[in-house]
Every structure is written in structure tokens, then in C-alpha cells.
Amino acid sequence: MDIATIVGLVVAIGLMLMAIIQGGPLGIFINIPSALIVGGGTIGVGLVHYPLSDIxxxxxxxxxxxxxKDESPHALIIQLMEFANKARKEGILSLQGMMDSVEDEFLVKAMQMAVDGQEPETLRSMLNTEVEYLQERHEKGQAIFVSLAGYAPAMGMVGTLIGLVQMLMNMSDPDSIGPAMAVALLTTLYGAVLANVFFAPIAGKLANRSASETLIKNLVIEGMQSILSGENPRIMEQKLHAFIAPKLRESTFK
Incomplete structure (x- = not known):
């Protein structure tokens, strides 16, 4: 579970509720028609943009x-170095017996390809293709929330305009102007909250997740190609360390 996401939501929502409660009752910020316009309208426009299955x-x-579950690049490098040393001493087929202890399906697939005798460049090409399509799927998921983050404030503005029109139609009744204006502005508030507290941050978090997963898979590709090529483990380690920050680099050679 991502503690940062939970803490961020609690802080953002908590501070907004605190400000609301200090200024008056919470009930005045609850309006069902406004919520329906923003929430339902955002989903509806999203369905126009994307297929139902995507939404x-x-x-x-x-x-x-x-x-x-975030994988540690450093732990993966250590694991790959173990495979490299074993393959160098006992041959590439020795990796067959180590697959049962590996949880990462992508790494297992790469090991199986190596054991099956794939050429290094063929292995890299096939695995790179899989990573490219993975990135496309991730980008599609991110794009949905980026779009929703744009539609929510727009629907909030639509709701505000509807409320203003209704207010102007009743200008003869001064007592109704204030409440009507408040209701009209609530739709803008709902849209801004949905976009900036939920949809946009979700899109950003998904982008970070995608980058981390892609890094792990690129490490696997580079490492398995080096192992299959019979590369010197020290050189292989230097290549893998190039993928991570200097402070995380720790050599397995003492």
C-alpha cells in the first residue's frame, strides 16, 4: 500500500474540511444537483471520449x-549478478533450476528465452517490443485521468452557468439571489476538487509507476542480454549501474 497517496489525500481533504467547518456548517457545501452535473457530466463526457470498457x-x-509492489532496482541488479556468475561457471542452462525462486514474470520469461537458446539481439528485440506495448497501455490509462481532470472543471463551469441563468431569471426576488449564487459556485468547486485532488494526481502517480516498472524491465533486458552474451560480470554490473542513481550503486565485487 502506498502510504504517500493516503497521507496526501488525508492532508488535502482534511485541510479543506477544516476550512469549511471553521467558516460555517458543512451542509451548505452539499448540493445534489451540482454534484450530479459535475460527477455525472464528467463521466458522460468521458464516455464520449473513450469506450465504455476503458472507463x-x-x-x-x-x-x-x-x-x-515496487521492486528495488538494486535488489534486481544483485539477483542478475548472481545469475551471471552461475551462468558463467555452470553454463546458461543452469538458470533453468533458478526460475522457481523468481517472482517477476518478465524476468522468468527472459530467463526462459535465454535457456531456450535465443540470440542476444533477438531476446532484446522481443522483450523491447513487450515493454513498448506495456508503455502504450500505461499511457492510455494515464490519458483517461488527464482527460477527466480537464472535463471536471469544464462541467463545473457549465453547472455554474446554468445556475447563473436560473438566478438571473429570478432577479425580482432579492432573497433568492444569494442562495442561487452559492449553489452555482458549488459546481465550480466540485469540478476543481475532482480535477486537482483526484484525477490529475492519479494521472501523475500512474506515470511514476509506469516509469518505475519500465526501469525494472529495462534492467532485466540489459542484464539477460549480457548474461546470454557471456559478458564479464564486472562490465555487466557497470552497465546495470548506469540505470540507477549513483548513491544507489553498490558493487557486488569486494
Missing amino acids: MGAAAIAKKTLFN
Whole structure:
């Protein structure tokens, strides 16, 4: 579970609620028609933009902001170096017996390709293709939330304009102007909150997740190609260290 996401939401929502409660009752910020215009309108416009299956899958995609197991690049490099040393001493077929201890399906696939005798460049090409399509899927998920982040404030403005028109139609009743204006502005508030507290941050978090996952897969590709090529483990380690920050680089050779 991503603690940063939870803490961020709690802080953002908590501070807004604190400001609301200090200025008056919470109930005045609750308006069902405004919520329907913004929430329902945003989803409706999203359905115009994307297929139903994509919108339905957006909730599952959003779960990755809360539930995601980040792999350590440093731990992966150590694991790859173990495979390199074993393959150098006992041959590439010795990796067959180590697959059961590997949890990463992408790494298992790369190891199987190496054991099956794929050429290094063929292995890199096939795995790179898989990573490219993975990135496309990730970008599609991010794009959904980026779009929703744009539609929510727009629907909030539409709701505000509707409220203003209704208010102007009742200018003869001064007592109704204040409440009507408040309701009109609530739709703008709802749109801004949905866009800037939920949709845009989710898109940003998904982009970070995608970058981390892509880094891990690129490490696997580089490492397995080096192992399959019979490269010197020290040179292989230097190549893999180029993918991570200097402060995270720790040589396995003492």
C-alpha cells in the first residue's frame, strides 16, 4: 500500500474540511444537483471520449496508486549478478533450476528465452517490443485521468452557468439571489476538487509507476542480454549501474 497517496489525500481533504467547518456548517457545501452535473457530466463526457470498457477499467487502474509492489532496482541488479556468475561457471542452462525462486514474470520469461537458446539481439528485440506495448497501455490509462481532470472543471463551469441563468431569471426576488449564487459556485468547486485532488494526481502517480516498472524491465533486458552474451560480470554490473542513481550503486565485487 502506498502510504504517500493516503497521507496526501488525508492532508488535502482534511485541510479543506477544516476550512469549511471553521467558516460555517458543512451542509451548505452539499448540493445534489451540482454534484450530479459535475460527477455525472464528467463521466458522460468521458464516455464520449473513450469506450465504455476503458472507463469501467479506470477504477481498476486507479487502484495502482494505492496498491502496488515496487521492486528495488538494486535488489534486481544483485539477483542478475548472481545469475551471471552461475551462468558463467555452470553454463546458461543452469538458470533453468533458478526460475522457481523468481517472482517477476518478465524476468522468468527472459530467463526462459535465454535457456531456450535465443540470440542476444533477438531476446532484446522481443522483450523491447513487450515493454513498448506495456508503455502504450500505461499511457492510455494515464490519458483517461488527464482527460477527466480537464472535463471536471469544464462541467463545473457549465453547472455554474446554468445556475447563473436560473438566478438571473429570478432577479425580482432579492432573497433568492444569494442562495442561487452559492449553489452555482458549488459546481465550480466540485469540478476543481475532482480535477486537482483526484484525477490529475492519479494521472501523475500512474506515470511514476509506469516509469518505475519500465526501469525494472529495462534492467532485466540489459542484464539477460549480457548474461546470454557471456559478458564479464564486472562490465555487466557497470552497465546495470548506469540505470540507477549513483548513491544507489553498490558493487557486488569486494
